[in-house]
Amino acid sequence: MKQSILVINCGSSSLKFAVLSDEGTVTLVEGMADRLNTNQSTITFKHQGQKTQTTLDEGSHKSVVTHIKQWLDQHNDIKRTLVGVGHRVVHGGETFSRSVLINQEVIDGINECAKFAPLHNPAHAKGIEVAFELFPGLPQIAVFDTAFHQTLLPEHYLYPIPMRFYRDHHFRKYGFHGTSYRYISHFFSSIVPNSHRQGVLIAHLGNGASVCAVNNGQSSDTSMGITPLEGLMMGTRSGSVDPSLVAFIGQADNINSEKALSLLNKKSGLLGISELSNDCRTLEEAMLLGDSKAKLALDMFAVRTAKHLASSATTLDKVDHVIFTGGIGENSPYLRDLICSHLRVFNICIDSQLNQNAPRGDVSNISASDSHPQTWIIPTNEELMIALDALQLIR
Incomplete structure (x- = not known):
């Protein structure tokens, strides 16, 4: 049966x-x-x-x-x-x-x-x-979701705050989207058999967004922190900002720190900048109709994603592959193109035709012929990883 x-x-x-x-x-x-x-x-x-x-x-x-x-x-x-x-x-x-x-x-x-x-x-x-x-x-x-990132080294997961906060309260970077990253890493090794010995950058881009560097099959850095607020600009989250902003926002709006953090989590990101929507599809449609704030929000998203990919790349010996996944990563040619254009220092170049015409729901290599790091679109499947883990433990 x-x-x-x-x-x-x-x-x-x-x-x-x-x-x-x-x-x-x-x-x-x-x-x-x-x-x-x-x-x-x-x-x-x-x-x-x-x-x-x-x-x-x-x-x-x-x-x-x-x-x-x-x-x-x-x-x-x-x-x-x-x-x-x-x-x-x-x-x-x-x-x-x-x-x-x-x-x-x-x-x-x-x-x-x-x-x-x-x-x-x-x-x-x-x-x-x-x-x-x-x-x-x-x-x-x-x-x-945090388990995949337990391979991070202390110099990457510790915050530069008094050590007693880590000793007594376990305040540190944990990272998220780990089930997705584990699936992509595992699946990718079936496409490129030696990828588990290579440097891979993965961008999981959706309403919640993060990046992860995978070195020899293990997470070596990721953008999210003790909570999913750190890192990339997202649908409604600000991502990484000067911590002093919490106090400044509190003073400006006469609210406490909890409400200021709620604003950074729920009213910021794409929604906060565009003043229109946190949905990438809505913003791309508005941009094509001339909405400058929608374009600014998307461009900021791309810049910050590229910066975090570049930062995570410092934990790799070399960058062999860049993988886009998640709802935005899989379905937005505009943002994939813009993110990669900000990574040209790594010689990451994509073929505009392959990028624009990549079939939805399929694995695609969208690299330009002269690009050494290969760029991919791979749909994620967190449910599959959960099912496989469950079967393994039950058996």
């Missing part, structure tokens, strides 16, 4: 899910619930090419997982193949350097790390709690 894994990705206001079989390569059903904890909560199922959407009377995480359970009860051919549940967890701190089978000690560790991810880890813990309740007897597995 084929074994399948239910993958659950709980956010503070959304929940993505999928059931993957055949070693994670076949999606039996997938879906998403969004606008949770509001009176507009919905859940969407996609099965055999058909989408169905249902309004949730109660927009809680438990209600969502209950609907998933009810759907599976009505599709016993899928339900009976389930052998486990895999959960994406944003922050594993220094406690978790790999995926683990979940027990009470693991749940306690996830809750302990919630101080670094207060919007995400409590939601993950709630999703795990509900899954244990509704799927009794099925092993549950936690896969951590």
Whole structure:
């Protein structure tokens, strides 16, 4: 009998899910619930090419997982193949350097790390709690976004602040999007067999965005820090700014530091500069119609992405490959071209025709013929990594 894994990705206001079989390569059903904890909560199922959407009377995480359970009860051919549940967890701190089978000690560790991810880890813990309740007897597995970056050296993960803050409170760079980077690194080695012995720069660009340097198959640097706010300019996040801005913003708007940080997380980035949208597609459309603020926002995004790629490259012996992934990285020829133009010092050149005509959802090499570092577009698949980790641990 084929074994399948239910993958659950709980956010503070959304929940993505999928059931993957055949070693994670076949999606039996997938879906998403969004606008949770509001009176507009919905859940969407996609099965055999058909989408169905249902309004949730109660927009809680438990209600969502209950609907998933009810759907599976009505599709016993899928339900009976389930052998486990895999959960994406944003922050594993220094406690978790790999995926683990979940027990009470693991749940306690996830809750302990919630101080670094207060919007995400409590939601993950709630999703795990509900899954244990509704799927009794099925092993549950936690896969951590921070785990891939546990190979960073101290000179890269420590902040230049008094060491007692690290000793007593574990304040350090952790990095995120690790499940995506691990997938890209693993998948890329099947395309370029010697890539695990080469220097690879990966840009995971979406509403949340970061970069990672992969040296000999391991993360050697990444742009996000103790939280996902550090690093690149993003959809609504400012990325790295002078820390004094928190105080200046607080004084200017007469707000406390918590509200100032909320502004940097939720009202800045592409949205803050364009004063229009955090969606790259909307901004590119507006730019083509002559909106100068939309163009400025996109250009700033490109400049900052290139700078962080260049910074991360200092941990590599040489740059052999640059890989774009994530919603923006996979689908925006404009930003790929602009980012690479700012990296010409590394002789990174792309073929404009290949870049413009790269088919969506496919692996593409968009390098110019005279470019030594090869430039790629590779769609990420975090759900596959979660399913594979779950199967390995269960077996």
